[in-house]
Amino acid sequence: MNEKNICATCDEICEYIEEEVKAGDIVRISLGRCYIPGKVVTNNDGVLQIKVDSEMIKGLTKIDVAKMKDFLIEVEHECDGKICTLEAKDDL
Helix, strand or coil: CEEEEEEEEHHHHHHHHHHHCCCCCEEEEEECCEEEEEEEEEEECCEEEEEEECCCCEEEEEEECCCCHHHEEEEEEEECCEEEEEEEECCC
């Protein structure tokens, strides 16, 4: 599996999500103390609908990444045999 690690501002991560994340992709989002893994159902301008199937939470959830960017720590995006991990850094 091809892996890529990127440090980016929260705005850059939001832009990446809007442009690169597609339905059927796997995402793992860390927001503050929350970890949200799941399969993307839809991506409507950065508002992700994710099918979560974890031990504690199951079902569909919507996440507006831009509204949550102050809590964004990391996003892992998996598709087509590639994993891209975007680690949030402070906006300067």
